[in-house]
Amino acid sequence: MAVSFGCDRDRLPKGTPQCVRDEIEKIKQAPVWNPPLKVYRYLYKGQTVYYIPVYQCCDFASQLVDENCNVVCSPDGGLSGRGDGRCPDFTATRSNEKLVWQDTRKP
Structure with a gap:
């Protein structure tokens, strides 16, 4: 009998x-955010993308990566709070949120 504890x-x-x-996995090693x-995961400009808020504070920007890790x-985030400016329409045009x-x- 096999027993799994996942x-x-x-x-x-x-x-x-x-x-x-x-x-x-990196996030799980850090303290819990509050x-x-x-x-x-979203659909953005015809492609599947993953939204990862990389850091909680201090001028770090979130990441949006495609299925191939590009x-x-x-x-959003960064010095301006608006990210790197390469996808200013992301919030308004993203769809199919999962x-x-x-x-x-617990925090």
């Missing part, structure tokens, strides 16, 4: 790119 809450959707998985972090842009992962640890 956590279903940490199971990521099939097809989640390795770079997204790696960022989630509110706890969530990673989402950085598309930084939609929650990929959320940190369920």
Whole structure:
């Protein structure tokens, strides 16, 4: 008899790119953010992208990566709070939001 002791809450959707998985593992090693972090998948300009708020504060920008782990842009954060300026329409035009992962640890 095989017994598995995995956590279903940490199971990521099939097809989640390795770079997204790696960022989630880094996040899980850091203190819990308040509110706890969530990673989402969207459709943006005809491609599947993953929104990763990389850092919680201090002028760091979020990342938007495609299915091949190419950085598309930084939609927010950074010095201006508006990311790198390469996808200013992301929030207004993204669609098909799917929650990929959320940190369920308590702050």
